[in-house]
Amino acid sequence: MKEEFYAHSLEGKPPENWQRLEEHLKNVAETARRFAEQFNAGEWGYLAGLWHDLGKFSQRFQEYMKSENDIDAHIENKLGRRPDHSTAGALFALREYGKKGWPLAFTIAGHHGGLGIKTELDARFFKKAGLIDSVPSASIPNEILKPEAPALPSFLQEGKPNDKSQISRSQEFWIRMLYSALVDADFLDTEEFYETVEEEGRKLQISFAEDLAKIKERFDLFIESLTVGAEDTPVNKVRAEVLRACREQALSAQGVFSLSAPTGSGKTLAAMAFALNHAINHDLERIIIVIPFTSIIEQNAKIYRGALGEENVIEHHANLDPEEETHRNRLACENWDAPVIVTTSVQFFESLLANRSSRCRKLHNIARSVVVFDEVQSLPTGHLLPILDLLKELVHIYHVSVVLSTATQPALAQRSIAMGGQFPGFKHIIEIVADPVKTFEVLKRTEVIWPEKIDEACPWQTLAGNIQRHERVLAIVHRREDARILTRLLPNETFHLSALMCPAHRSQVIDEIRHALKTQQIVRVVSTQLVEAGVDLDFPVVFRALAGLDSLAQAAGRCNREGKLSGKGTVYIFVPPTLPPKGTPAKAYDIAMSMYKANPSLDPLRPDIFQNYFRQLYFTQELDSKGIQSDRLAFKFKTVAEKFTMIEDDGSESIVVPFGNSTKRIENLRTLGISRGRLRAIQPFIVNLYPQQIKILKQAGALETIEDAVKVILPTHSYLYDRVFGVVIEGSLAADPLTLIQ
Secondary structure, eight states: OOOOOEEEOOTTSOGGGSEEHHHHHHHHHHHHHHHHGGGTOHHHHHHHHHHTTGGGGSHHHHHHHHHHOOTTTTSOOTTOOSOOOSHHHHHHHHHHHGGGGHHHHHHHHTTTTOOOBHHHHHHHHHHTGGGGGGSOGGGSOHHHHOOOOOOOOGGGSOOOGGGHHHHHHHHHHHHHHHHHHHHHHHHHHHHHHHHHHSOGGGSOOOOOOOOHHHHHHHHHHHHHHHHTTOOOOHHHHHHHHHHHHHHHHTTSOSSEEEEEOOTTSOHHHHHHHHHHHHHHHTTOOEEEEEEOTTSOHHHHHHHHHHHHOGGGEEEEOOOOOOSSOOHHHHHHSOOOOSSEEEEEHHHHHHHHTOOSHHHHTTGGGGSSEEEEEETGGGOOGGGHHHHHHHHHHHHHHSOOEEEEEESSOOOOBOEEOGGGOEEOOBSOEEESSSOHHHHHHHTOOEEEEOOSOTTSOOOHHHHHHHHHTOSEEEEEESSHHHHHHHHHTSOTTOEEEOTTSOHHHHHHHHHHHHHHHTTTOOEEEEEEGGGGSSOOOOBSEEEEESOOHHHHHHHHTTBSTTOOSSSOEEEEEEOOSSOOOTTHHHHHHHHHHHHHHHOTTOOTTOGGGHHHHHHHHHHTSOTTTTOHHHHHHTTBHHHHHHHOOSSTTOOOEEEEOOOTTHHHHHHHHHHHOOOHHHHHHHGGGEEEEOHHHHHHHHHTTOEEEETTTEEEEOGGGGGGEETTTEEOOOSOOOOOGGGGOO
16 A cells, blocks of 8 residues: 655644645645746746655654644754754755756755755755655655756856856845745645635635736726816926826836936826836736835825725735744745735845745745835945845846836946946936926925034924924924924924834824814924825925935925925924934935035935935945845855845834734734734734834733734733824833733
């Protein structure tokens, strides 16, 4: 009687109910082939899927599964308590294909523990060489062991001697994409098996999205409803012209595009018009909108859901990395399986250079897409070289079109710089709006007033007094603590916005602000810079803490946005008592200060000043300060992931806060288990906190961790979430006695 081998077990049920290994391998191989075909590597994806679990054919693994009868028995762990089943397939790939098998070896060996470091993997393979012999080839169907070796993609073929570094980095990124295709295929097949056999209440609930053609029909009707009856103002004329240009240029060949238009010119919807038309014209799969990490992405997502349909848009803020991998939390990680994704630059770029399966799972879905970078100027200078290299790779190899959308276009074109050097920008950028300078002149709606004494900080009390002279005013500061201090110095009805408030809370406050602005009420708002992109608030007066010129221009975009004032709006720049965060914000602050001192009549709204500003920001800085590119050459995937952080010294973690109906959604996680759908449901209630803040909450017993992945503020400490400021960690953090009474 033929011996059966199993891929996944079911707790409390006999083996005949388990998933057969041969079935799992073939399912994953076919799905990984389909995913990898998006970047012309279908046969490599097929092999990765076919061999990823070869180690499960060993008697030791099968006996372990049967003895444990544990739903997590197939998950390898750091302590090595479960049999290693990932190394055998990697060893087999190297034995069959030699050096050519390394992409498969990396991919297969890391499908549980993550992509590693080549030198460490060499040592692992040497130490565990015997694992390949523990898998009896007689037990494995011949069609699994003997497929033909596919050819490497042409871009990985040996070229000119000076191309070797680029080929190596291209191979490194290709391995990432292959890895993504494998782990997503593996997770999906595993998910389908468990969701099919488990009780109905635990089934994953994700609605089916429409195709891009139907979404475009919805969008066009939405745009038509906005334009019919719109006032004949200069602002609306510019918006119509920007929209027209986007639709026309969408017919261009794939590549890198620049959408340079001032704030308030309708870039959010115009960029989507370009993306939809371009994607359909080139038969692309999806649209990815990347918002700065300092912005309120839920506002853009809300606009797109209204225009495109709720089921067609995924809003992806945070990454909930589990403390320990389990079968549920690995299946629940996000894979961007929707036509439109709205995410942050942190999520996008850190995923491109991640090494864990939970973060890499989505990467293959970036291929054949339009990626729109909203306010692209916020890229960190210390990582600009690897970022530009990755974007060029996506454009040239993975059929991606990139749109650089901003009011202050950075100098990202390739050019010669001092000492005969070359700035590694894009060789060819297509400008969508034909005459962006003229567009800026038409929409100049504000006057910028610099401080009388640029070298003296303005005390918070003085600033609060200046703000109170105005009934409708927005003040933008650098830090979350600054926003709290200033708000407390202003009247109680002052609105507050910062990243210590969860997205649902911020959206609610923004709706209240918009409603108040439509009335004759006094409306004073204090915010961090998250209000500067994707939020269409309109104030006659704005106060902005001195910052980079791009930030000053963004702040001005919240002033007289609709151009309805009889004169111009006023933007007051002030020198704050605190400096901006270190890294790019601090460098940008210093450059703005020096440019103003050199030219006191400096107008931060003129588009022609930004070439000089960004040259100073980019060309005088180290563009690969952590040596990411050299680590990529050495195939140090784990090292790269640890080094590459978009926010310097961030290390923040996501927690779920008690706001709105988050309690019900948290309870669903507890009772029904973790899933992609339920993780998406808690995105609006997440706040990112720094490690020291997390440590304080843990020491106070204020946090609960659900399924090793989701940290939640307990009901006993719900008072830590303030209805004005969001998370406030001050004073004693004892449990609220009233919550302890049953």
